[in-house]
Amino acid sequence: MKKREDFLPINKEDLIKRNIDQLDFIIVTGDAYVDHPSFGTAIISRVLESQGFTVGIIAQPDWSDKKDFMKLGKPKHAFLVNSGNIDSMVNHYSVNKIRRKNDLYSPNGERGHRPDRAIIVYCNKLRECFKSEVPIIIGGIEGSLRRFAHYDYWSNKVRRSILLDSKADMLLYGMGEKTVIELSNLLSYGKSIKDITDVRGTVLLKNSLDSLEYSHIEVPSYEECADDKNKYAESFKLEYYEQDAIKGRAVVQKHGDRYIIQNPPQFPLTVEEMDFVYSLPYARDYHPVYESMGGIPAIKEINFSITSHRGCFGGCSFCALTFHQGRVIQKRSEKSIILEADLITTDENFKGYIHDIGGPTANFRNVACNKQVTEGVCTKKQCLFPKPCKNLIIDHSEYLNILREVRSHPKIKKVFVRSGIRYDYLIHDKNTKFFDELCEHHISGQLKVAPEHISDKVLCHMGKPGKAVYEKFRDKYVKINKKLGSKQYLVPYLMSSHPGSDINSAIELAEFVRDMGHIPEQVQDFYPTPGSLSTVMYYTGIDPFTGKSLFVPKTDKDKKTQRALLQYNNPKNHELVKEALLKAGRYDLIGNGPKCLIKEHPTFKKKSTSKKNSSKYVGKGKSSKKKF
Template sequence: MQEELRLSSWLPTTNKEVKIRGWEELDVILFSGDAYVDHPTFGPAVIGRLLESFGLKVAIVPQPNVNDNLQDFVKLGKPRLFFGVTGGCMDPMISNYNANKKRRDKDAYTPNGEIGFRPDYASTVYSKILKEKWPDTPVLIGGIEGSLRRVTHYDYWSDQLMPTILETSKADMLVYGMGEQPLREIVRLLERGVPFNSINTVNQTAILINDENDIPKNKNWEDVEIASHETCLKDKKAYASNFKVIEQESNKLAARRIFQKVGNKMLMINPPYPTMTEAEIDASFDLPYTRLPHPKYNKRGPIPAYEMIKTSINIHRGCFGGCSFCTISAHQGKFIASRSKESILREVDKVANMPDFKGYLSDIGGPSANMYQMKGKVQSICDKCVAPSCISPVICSNLDTSHKPLTELYQAVDSHPKVKKSFIGSGIRHDMLVPEFNKNADAKELDDYTEEVMTKHVSGRLKVAPEHTSDPVLKLMRKPSFSYFHKFKERFDKINLKNKLNLQLIPYFISNHPACEVEDMANLAAETKDMGFQLEQVQGFTPTPMTVATVIYYSGYHPYTLQKVNTPKTRKEKDEQHRFFFWYKDENKAWIKNTLNKLGRQDLLDVLLPKKEEKWRKNKPGKTKNTFNDAVPFNQRKNKVKYKKKRKK
């Protein structure tokens, strides 16, 4: 009896667990590429708990076996309403492969990090099996894989353009973005008796229509048609031009309905819902999660992704950064949906009272840690906006970037008697903490927030992501000038010294990004060395669907200007750019010397590999001065080397 009570706390995953609840029939069965963790950070759990809150009988089949007799796809029978399918919390191709297309040796969403439990293109694989086994039962796909592949997209791993995932998966409907709002309406219509195949005007959904004469009318929506899938296959510029429409409509509060021909069918993507209200997002996080992996995994080992977030608190969704290489806004939206302080503190209390809580919260954050409660000052201005970013090339004058609510939230969390310390593990937008860039903010308020984070919410290292040092590359990335990182470091060093913190600043950078050339990486290496950094946290650009950078990578054109942009693509080009990160390794020195001599960049060579190396140490905790070149900050030198690309004659 005790085991039955324990199992009934989770959504059922087997027939035995269904019977424990006394159910004879299921309303919805979910299939997921992840192990089942009943936690608000895991999308499949959120959707399962949401459907349960509507009074539905919901089960979940995590990581079904696709290599046997496919028993996992029939063991629970046929649901009354529909099957729901997701590849998991990450696109399965990112989960399975690294930037060099090599198989990963760990899957963070599987017990013990074991590999082989998630197929490539999982949503497509699961959906096709379900349609074969249960041809008359609707299949609805969602999650990040569905969101990012909802229209013609470049697939890096197969190196080809692929049509909407609705075509490859044979699913009946796609929900893109965060699924709570559209699913609520879909279930409402189904429970009223509306046939699934007649549901075609719900926001934030997409369907394939076989006959153009059946396109539903909606007087509240304007329509726009983009280049067909077949045109995109023949014309890379047409494919690139599509993305501007897709990105702008995805981020508008009053968006148009998008149409695209795919063979003899028509893809229809309905406009997104308005940003979730505080009450709506609170309701999602307040669902009765156990916050634990299903007991079925107890003997298989820990789930790495869960171990990383089990004491973290997500305080908002969305990101208005709009970075060209990032998929967050494509899935969660540009506008911020913030939870109430009361909802957040309820979750903190729940975590603090869990049996194994040691007093430390691993993260109080979100997609970007410091965007909580930020929104437009005048809503009518936001209503008309089509910009993909609110902070690039400059911070919008209508954006309220006050960090005061966030500072007060941190203090409220830390006041909990069982919380010893709360960390900020999410990425912090350091540029928003620089008054020279964030000109509309109160400089003291920004310093107060920075000092709060540095003195109470960091353990040894503060990680930020300037991403590059080259202004042309940063402009394409929709990131500000690297000069603002210099400004931030000055403030960081000042607070570090004032409070005797001994903290280290760790910057993240990307190589191989569109518009980046070998010389740009040499500039990056020289300037960061000059600042006292010996880089370790680095990564190569990985093209993922639904980003500006990926469109450029495949097509060679910028979707907003349709101007040509060069991108490193070959393994040789990528390796050469990456090597500059590690200028200090002996095996790279001869190559760097030869490369810079060929480029005629003796100035960079003198910085990276001086003939008479001065005593140099990397920037260590507590150091406010660089030990290289007399510690004068690069951007303040009178006779500094201009790290700029030489004009080609």
């Protein structure tokens, strides 16, 4: 266990020991304090420290009392507020809006250590304590993805930008290192937060557009978005087009008589800058104060994992990475990653296994194409969907070299790849060395990939490749493992109830599960979270890029039915599955045949005595055909 002095100050005693009279910045966070580069609070605090600033941490304060918010005093420059590594509402509630039992980012995994809508609650409490004496700057995933008017699944309405509801002075979106350095220097030079209007990666609230420094586009107002779903879809589309550091303009959205102004995105970190961020003196553990409380469970998932890059050009509709990390890959050098692997081996709890080397997508190592470096990402085209772009660079050689170097370390027994492989990228690599060595060295019995669905009709709304691409990958995977003499399985992640998935699509997915010979133990329902294209489709019933309407499974019955179809063999799901099959006219899937999903109920017999009744089910002498 690391000592207190390895961490940044969390109370007055720590300040006294460090001879600090007043901190420059105080970070208030909804997570417990874990000083590891997988936590945003740790990165931002260590980056500020590297610039010569003093930083304190107030982790999971008691929001019912002012004392916790005042325990480190008033910072010289600003409070920085985030909800933690996860949006507080996603952290608290399942897709069914049921309160979760655990919180992996809290002591002993206990829930209840942070409020709903944590950023808003924390900022309002800080205002109560310090009035307007000190700037409040918000960020992290909760702030970043709620920067515009946004659909809020939990209240089922469009909410204002979180900048207004939190009453903060500024919002930082994206990963934030460059932005926070520029901002902290301006504040230290004596510039007022109200006069800082041109920093990339920031969102401001202004009474007019007179001081706007960048060319801009104005999107439909909050009021228009709240009243008109077509306007909401249009607003998202226009916002989406500007999320590139090279091409992106400022985005303006009116809220009442004021304006939310998103300055253009911050430029991606260079390799040298990424290396610097990950070389900072992280304690790589949770603060010792939590030891007697049972520790912080989240550390177990990441303590022996290595982040190799950021960003993703995969373009999945249900993922909000485009709005947070962006589509441009930002990577660390091979040397930096290997040095971190060596550092991990010195941990007294290390057993010889590196759990992961990757990022949002493990096998994305470089920018998608050379064009992105000078011209930015394509505004209206995706790199992989509906098929790989002709300019896409498909090359796993650098990533493979890293895996080889790390696994050759004398203290490392095995290196796993668990952060997700984009099979639709890998299958197009003509050089099979990475695929071969992935199967031979970096899988532990099974490889998890994410086709998400199997109906091409649904996949086109997900931004995922068609069924044939997954089947090609599956066949290649089986072939390689057979050659290796390895019994390793392919486990597909599947999602139910995504926008565009009607009952026929759900049945098609159930048939795939049947033919796969493996019933998933857990099924992931689509979860509408702020910032994703799929959430816009869920709320509006419109694809914002085509303007076309689509079916959205929204009712509890629709969702339960689609989930039941994926677990059709569970007796508890029998009636729901039967009802769905009857509704769709799929009588061929009810019975005792090898292709049937459920057995025929003894009171329901398919009549075959006459042509008229041959396709109807009857029970107890009466027709069971229902109106749906």
